[in-house]
Amino acid sequence: MVEDSDQFYCETCDREVAESEVIRTKTMGSLDPDKWQTFCCPECGNRLQTVFVGEE
């Protein structure tokens, strides 16, 4: 299942960030890094959203 949105919003920078722009990092918790990634703002590094990528 793929979410419809490929845009994320950074409150710190007050801008939209395209999925192709985001920095992908491991999640902070104990989630499986092969299935979950945290998307971060390329400008400020702010965490935008934790995304399920297991189906990719």
Ligand SMILES: [Zn+2]
């Ligand atoms: Zn930002």
